[in-house]
Amino acid sequence: MNVHDRPNTPLLDSYWMPFTANRQFKAAPRMLAAADGMYYTSDDGRQVLDGTAGLWCVNAGHGRRGIAAAVERQLSTLDFAPSFQMGHPIAFEFAERLAAIAPGPEGNRLDRVFFTGSGSESVDTALKIAIAYQRAIGQGTRTRVIGRERGYHGVGFGGISVGGLVNNRRVFPLLPGADHLRHTHDLARNAFVKGQPQHGAELADDLERLVALHGAETIAACIVEPVAGSTGVLVPPQGYLQRLRDICTKHGILLIFDEVITGFGRLGAPFATDWFGVVPDIVTTAKGLTNGTIPMGAVFSSRTVHDALMHGPEAQIELFHGYTYSGHPVACAAGIATLDIYADEGLLTRASELSDHFANAMHALKGTENVVDIRTIGLVAGIELASLDGAPGKRAYDVFVDCFEKGLLIRVTGDIIALSPPLIVSEEEISTMADMVGDAIRRVG
Ligand code: PMP
Numbered sequence: 054m055n056v057h058d059r060p061n062t063p064l065l066d067s068y069w070m071p072f073t074a075n076r077q078f079k080a081a082p083r084m085l086a087a088a089d090g091m092y093y094t095s096d097d098g099r100q101v102l103d104g105t106a107g108l109w110c111v112n113a114g115h116g117r118r119g120i121a122a123a124v125e126r127q128l129s130t131l132d133f134a135p136s137f138q139m140g141h142p143i144a145f146e147f148a149e150r151l152a153a154i155a156p157g158p159e160g161n162r163l164d165r166v167f168f169t170g171s172g173s174e175s176v177d178t179a180l181k182i183a184i185a186y187q188r189a190i191g192q193g194t195r196t197r198v199i200g201r202e203r204g205y206h207g208v209g210f211g212g213i214s215v216g217g218l219v220n221n222r223r224v225f226p227l228l229p230g231a232d233h234l235r236h237t238h239d240l241a242r243n244a245f246v247k248g249q250p251q252h253g254a255e256l257a258d259d260l261e262r263l264v265a266l267h268g269a270e271t272i273a274a275c276i277v278e279p280v281a282g283s284t285g286v287l288v289p290p291q292g293y294l295q296r297l298r299d300i301c302t303k304h305g306i307l308l309i310f311d312e313v314i315t316g317f318g319r320l321g322a323p324f325a326t327d328w329f330g331v332v333p334d335i336v337t338t339a340k341g342l343t344n345g346t347i348p349m350g351a352v353f354s355s356r357t358v359h360d361a362l363m364h365g366p367e368a369q370i371e372l373f374h375g376y377t378y379s380g381h382p383v384a385c386a387a388g389i390a391t392l393d394i395y396a397d398e399g400l401l402t403r404a405s406e407l408s409d410h411f412a413n414a415m416h417a418l419k420g421t422e423n424v425v426d427i428r429t430i431g432l433v434a435g436i437e438l439a440s441l442d443g444a445p446g447k448r449a450y451d452v453f454v455d456c457f458e459k460g461l462l463i464r465v466t467g468d469i470i471a472l473s474p475p476l477i478v479s480e481e482e483i484s485t486m487a488d489m490v491g492d493a494i495r496r497v498g
Contacts, residue, residue: 062096083457088115091475091482093462101457104486105464106475109282109314110345113394114477120346120390127386136379144168144380147388154392154401155353156312156326156336163326163336165359167352168380172313172339173207175350176276179335180211181374182354182362183274183307189361192305195273197230199263199306203238205283206276206311206337215276218284232267234259234277238287240437244426245419246288247412253290257297260306269304274335279325282314285469286428286435294331301334307358308333313350317341318395318476320431321405328431334358344391349384400476404432410480414487415472421494423448432478436470436490448497455493461486 065079084096091114093101106112113120127143134141152164167182169175180198187195200206200215207213213221214228217236235256243250260275279294281287301308315325316338322328326336335358339350362371378384395401404411412429418436419427426437438448449465456463463486464471472486 083454085462090114090116091478095457100460102461102482102486102489104456104462104472104474104490106341106473107345108340108464109319109473110340112317112319112341112476113344113391113398113400114475117344117346117390117394119394120344120387123386123390124347124383127383131382134382136377136381137375141380141382143382143385143389147380147385150389150392151351151353154323156310156316156324157332157355158327161332161355163332163334163353163355165354165356167354168376168385169339169350169352170348170376170378170381170384171207171350172311172337173209173212174376175313175337175339175352176206176215176311177209177211178350178352178374179276179309179311179337180215180274182335182352182358182372183309185372185374186307186358186361187273189364192270192273194270195305197232197267197271198228198273199232199234199260199275201234201236201277201281203236203281203284203287204233204276204278204311205281206278207313230267230271232263234263234275236281236284236287237290237293238285240426243290245416247416247429249288249291249430251291254292254296256290257293257300260297260300260304264300264304264306269306272304272306274307274309275301276309276311278311278313279315279329279331280320280430280433282433282471282473283466285437285466286430286433286471288428288430289329294329298331298333307335309335309337311337313337313339314433314473318401318404319433319473321402321408323401342391343384343387344394346391347381347384347387348378349381349388398477403476407432407478407480407483411483414483418487418491418494421491422498423494432474432476434472436472436494438468438470438494440468451497452490452493455497456489459489459493461489461493463490 085093086096087094148166155162155164157163202217204217206216214231237253242252310333320328336353343349415434423439428435441447449468453465
């Protein structure tokens with residue numbers, strides 16, 4: 054299979070694309086060939102405005118020379134070093150840099166950092182740390198993990214078990230005992246809200262229900278995305294996260310925030326933990342950690358969790374877990390350069406300056422035919438469309454294709470359009486994105 058009108062396009066047969074309808078895509082491929090700042094260049098030479106920061110990850114925008122230079126330097130200094138029983142300085146340096154901005158209040162930050170290679174690995178790592186922690190404090194019966202409907206926690210077996218997406222789960226065996234809170238999406242009570250919806254804090258009490266059902270002594274951890282991203286930008290109702298925190302504390306359950314999307318400035322604070330002022334025990338990250346450039350994730354743990362696992366005989370490995378690429382030197386170099394850019398340009402809080410304009414621009418689409426909800430927080434928006442009878446997701450997919458053809462990259466999930474531009478975006482570009490999405494929705498009809 055080839056793209057006949059684009060002579061430089063390679064054969065498409067061998068690459069088995071992830072989370073993509075391969076046959077449909079290969080019949081009409083969309084290719085991104087280069088990127089700089091807020092724009093991609095498609096393989097046929099068109100400029101495409103990046104409304105999604107790649108996949109919620111390129112927070113500092115594309116083509117950052119500082120990151121490229123740091124990666125090149127690191128590659129020619131120390132390209133790889135074994136991650137087990139050996140150290141290399143840059144991994145320690147990066148962890149210390151992260152510790153200084155780690156989620157949580159000054160003096161009580163989750164500043165113990167375990168490196169992974171992706172968001173999925175971060176989630177599975179966090180679940181394993183939670184279970185190991187419970188065992189270390191004499192709570193070995195706590196092996197059950199609780200997630201939430203419409204949660205997305207990557208594609209490891211742990212992640213799909215606590216995740217709440219049927220398509221990701223139905224074919225595969227899951228972790229025994231995993232259970233779910235109900236999701237918080239409630240259009241009847243909370244449509245067209247800017248920021249946190251008013252109604253639904255009581256949905257956190259689902260955790261009490263699961264405690265009553267299973268027994269607290271069986272539950273190790275509860276994991277949620279502070280703002281669910283991949284399943285359509287679901288913003289937590291006011292008071293919800295604090296209530297979840299309180300129930301977890303009451304029952305000795307660890308609370309994990311999956312901040313793979315919300316981490317590194319998406320909402321207007323370095324982490325959603327800080328933005329909402331609710332402190333979990335463990336935070337998972339990836340994506341913005343290296344500005345999407347080199348695959349990497351990081352799990353932040355409280356000292357309580359970390360220190361409980363540091364007991365036992367001195368020469369014994371504390372946690373039998375880790376990856377060949379944990380703390381990869383080149384990824385660490387990319388990460389440090391990324392943190393430098395975030396700090397120099399104030400990007401970790403910039404979303405708070407832009408969020409009013411962003412919310413107003415997106416909510417101006419209210420009234421557009423087929424738009425049934427608009428949700429915004431920080432620099433992330435979900436625009437929900439009415440489902441076409443018999444073809445759920447088709448309308449949003451058509452909008453996505455139309456936008457790409459007109460020069461805007463958006464993300465769609467089911468009938469929801471998600472926008473999450475790089476944090477360097479201008480007000481003008483935000484307005485352009487909203488206009489282009491509105492035009493596309495009207496064209497698709
Ligand atoms: N958790 C969340 C909240 C995510 O949004 C994602 C990816 N979108 C993941 C985990 C998985 O990350 P990765 O694709 O890097 O494995």
